[in-house]
Amino acid sequence: MSRAYTNPLGVQLGQCSYCGFCEKFGCGNYAKASPQTTILPVLLRKPNFTLKTGSEVLKVNLDSTGRRATGVTYIDAAGETFEQPAELVILSAYILHNVRLLLLSGIGQPYDPATGKGLVGKNYAYQITSSVNVFYDDKVLNPFIGAGALGTIVDDFNGDNFDHAGKGFIGGGFVGVVQTGARPIETHPTPEGTPAWGSAWKKAFARDYLKTATISTHGAVMSHRGNYLDLDPTYRDVLGRPLLRMTFDFTDNEHRMSDFLTDRAAEIGRAMNGREIRINRRTGSWDVVPYQTTHNTGGAIMSADPRSGVVNRYLQSWDVPNLFVLGSGAFPQNAGYNPTGTVAALTYLAAGAIRDQYLKAPGPLVAA
Known part of the structure; x- marks a missing residue:
């Protein structure tokens, strides 16, 4: 913030003092936009909102048809597992974890670079x-x-x-x-x-x-x-689930x-x-050691029809209509511009479609 500001939800942000420690650090002046400075203070006061920290979603649960999400299974900080029923599920983690959850949940066909078949994990790109x-x-x-x-x-x-x-x-x-x-x-x-x-x-x-x-x-x-995301055939997390593998x-x-x-x-x-x-210069193969960017895209790409992608223009899953997958996983390529602005725009589009169309008539959304 170049000056103190109260946002439309009534949350106050302070003026930037140019202390110099913006990147990768919290802001003591509340001058930097992030969930805890722009919206969480309002949501936490609402009786129908619960924030569960220290928890990790393990998978999206599906009904017997495989076409409808019934909720999610998650584990808390104490290691106890819970099932959270839901009429609507929104994946809004980072792109890599969103793709991993789709794969772990058996939603969509995993991409196979040898045959070119499958969509989940396809079109992974970096910068x-x-x-x-x-x-x-x-x-x-x-x-x-x-x-x-x-x-x-x-x-x-x-x-x-x-x-x-x-x-x-x-x-x-x-x-x-x-x-x-x-x-x-x-x-x-x-x-x-x-x-x-x-x-x-x-x-x-x-x-x-x-x-x-x-x-x-x-x-x-x-x-x-040849650049894609899939579940690793060898390495597992602490719960025994396959880690996500990035081939790039x-x-x-x-x-x-x-x-x-x-x-x-x-x-x-x-x-x-x-x-x-x-x-x-950037030479040779991609290397994880030198920092480059943190802008991953693809893996759950947007498309005009279910044969070509994982989600529609509203980021709604083609396979499970009450599941929405947000973030830059929807990008078919990785542009020279950073993805955050477009991610925000797509999220607003998805939120508007959920509110104005889906909640009134749950099911596959059509372009307005």
């Missing part, structure tokens, strides 16, 4: 990133301070905003400098040739931490037949696009007149 560090001797930039809204983005190379003729790839992404809080334990750019550890690394880190600007690129990833790698298309974006970022970095720059 591809790179960066350029600009090191200064005479500018103190305090990278640990800043809010996400203070970023500067170049959108000229995103999607179809530019001519792809002769580029050798489809898709695109943005180039930007986004101050979201450079945590010292996680963020330690050093110039090319700096040892990865030891006293020379410590000296370079101490010299450059406050005086480094980072230009990031953030590119789209197209869905591919970048293709040549993503690498060519990322190299193009990285070259544009390097041009900007050189024009910023620092002491030197370091170009950090």
Whole structure:
């Protein structure tokens, strides 16, 4: 919040003081939008609302036809299992857990990359990133301070905003400098040739931490037949259920696009007149070790008919009409833009359809 604000539900949010610890931390001023600062204070006062923390849904329960959800089975923090009956079930966990619950509950046909048949887990996609560090001797930039809204983005190379003729790839992404809080334990750019550890690394880190600007690129990833989600045949959780397995790698298309974006970022970095720059390209196969993004999509994709996807335009399950699956699992591809804005828009669309159509006449929804 740029200034104190009372939202339409009467919940008060404070003014941002630019303390610098926005990302991955709670806000002491209640200036950052999250459920506990925007809606939970109102819901907790309603007699027909119960929030059960420390609980995990194990599966969606179905009737004998397999076409109707009867509720969910969940386990609480004490390890006790309960069945919660429900006329309407909404999966609103993160995309990966939503897909896992569909698979564990036997809802829909799991995707098989060998045959191309099945839909649940299909079209999983990620995003591809790179960066350029600009090191200064005479500018103190305090990278640990800043809010996400203070970023500067170049959108000229995103999607179809530019001519792809002769580029050798489809898709695109943005180039930007986004101050979201450079945590010292996680963020330690050093110039090319700096040892990865030891006293020379410590000296370079101490010299450059406050005086480094980072230009990031953030590119789209197209869905591919070999990238998908399924239940792991070997590994289990503490309750003995299969873990979710992610099979994914970048293709040549993503690498060519990322190299193009990285070259544009390097041009900007050189024009910023620092002491030197370091170009950090994304090379080789996808690797879980370096942080990239947290924007997973697909696995429960939206479609115009039940032969092509898991949910309809209102995020209603084609197979179980009283089940709605929210989130970016509905995305058929992963765009160069972050998914949150579109996820919110789709959620509003689904909520409106549930209120205005489904509750009045439960069953498959038709496009308005």
